[in-house]
Amino acid sequence: LHPRVPVHVRVLASLSVMLAIFVVMTVLVKVDTSSWTRSFFAVTIACMAILSGTSTVFNSSVFGMTGSFPMRNSQALISGGAMGGTISAVASLVDLALSSDVTDSTLAFFLTADVFLGLCIGLYLLLPRLEYASLYKQLDFALPFPQEIPLDRISKIEEQPDQDSPTAPLAAPRPSFSPTPPLRPILKKTAGLGFCIIYLLFITSIIFPAVSTNIESLDKDSGSPWTTKFFVPLTAFLLFNFSDLCGRQITAWIQVPGPRSKVLPGLVLLRTGLVPLFVFCNYQPRVHLQTVVFPSDIYPMLFSSLLGLSNGYLSTLALIYGPKIVSRELAEATGVVMSFYMYLGLVLGSACSALLVHLI
Structure with a gap:
């Protein structure tokens, strides 16, 4: 559209x-x-x-x-999504209690x-x-906002014509609606960030909520409301969403690694290790993998917090970098492409989560 x-x-x-x-x-x-x-x-x-x-x-x-605004506005928008999830989780707990x-x-x-x-x-x-x-x-600036990305990094991020050159095109008001956004250069420039977003949300949606919501308290037989009725809403939903919100909010002050850094995809791939951590908590029912490696309720709480924090921080970095590594006239279309990467990762992870549950 x-x-x-x-x-x-x-x-x-x-x-x-x-x-x-x-x-x-x-x-x-x-x-x-x-x-x-x-x-x-x-x-x-x-x-x-x-x-x-x-x-x-x-x-x-x-x-x-x-995408046409500074990165702090994109960061605020993304944090708002996590805040909505956190408020929903709190409302659910209040509803269960009252x-x-x-x-x-x-x-x-x-x-x-x-x-x-x-x-x-x-x-x-x-x-x-x-x-x-x-x-x-x-x-109508062709370069990213200097207050968002330091000037000494702009040349590494994006190749732009010299605006002072006699051959440079004169700046003209950019139309708010472009009928044919050039998709190929956007995909080429955002391929690395796109991979990060897809794989980040692939891992997250494999675990949450299909696996994390089936992890039960080891003290469930005690009959305590905290180990029965409130355990999953607290550990799987509230902790994840609150940690996700914290991770996204941190990007308002810290924005490392950069958009071209190889550390970013490295950290994204490192999150693969979260999958076995959740699998070997007290997931029930277990058919094929009978061993519970983490026999304590503190572990799913810790792992949910780590999952949410890493998801919020790394995904926000990748999403806000996208529109800033292309020329300003492509920023809006790039923002749409970045959201497409996000939904693609969610779809792939959701589909594979059923397979993971079956293997457990």
């Missing part, structure tokens, strides 16, 4: 469709659907498919749009989604009126 539909149409249309779907789901909470059987299941699956597609359009469009009626809980969650989606639409309509946003959308 990027080369054919303007960004403001993509964002507003996707938000409107998501809001409409959630309003329908909110209404259905109070409707007796016990007699619908298969038709209700079909409606639910159709709604989930539409939500998935529209949220992908929204996320990739917004991330592509922030709520006794699943219908009321469901209604509260869906109403919250309705309010936030409506708020998103209002804030996006307000965005063009902000002087800060207008400034960066009107600028």
Whole structure:
């Protein structure tokens, strides 16, 4: 959709469709659907498919749009996603502790989604009126922002024509919508970062949530709520999302290794070792691998924190570097491509997680 539909149409249309779907789901909470059987299941699956597609359009469009802004704005956007996951995990724990009626809980969650989606639409309509946003959308620099990437590294990151040369093209206002973004040079320049993003999220989605949510407390037989009802929401969801948020937030202050460093893919490949660490915790049920190497509840908590922290820090670095290693006129399209790498990694990891669960 990027080369054919303007960004403001993509964002507003996707938000409107998501809001409409959630309003329908909110209404259905109070409707007796016990007699619908298969038709209700079909409606639910159709709604989930539409939500998935529209949220992908929204996320990739917004991330592509922030490619025209400094890296700190892209970092804030990515951290916001992790903050949403953390808030959801906290809300789930509070709901488990306080709520006794699943219908009321469901209604509260869906109403919250309705309010936030409506708020998103209002804030996006307000965005063009902000002087800060207008400034960066009107600028037409061919080099990355010097306050984001040091000047002595620009030549290593990107080859650009000399703007003072008589043969250099005159700067012209960049149109906000390009009908044919050159995909090949974007893919060529972002290939290394693309691999990092794909493999990072491949490893993460292999483990979370398919494996991590099936790790049980070794003290489960004690009957304590912390080892039964709260163990998985706390260790698998809250710790992972909070650690992911911390990792993403760290990139606001520390941005090493750089976009061309070989250390970055090395750290990404090193995360492969997290897979056996989770597998040999107290994953249940176990069919083929009977040995539990880590006989303590502290290990899944530690490993979930490490998984989230490394995922947040390394993926954010790769994502915010992408639009800054290409010329400014390609920044938006590059942001969309980076989000495509992200979803590709999630799809591959999710598909392979079923195989990993079967092998355990």
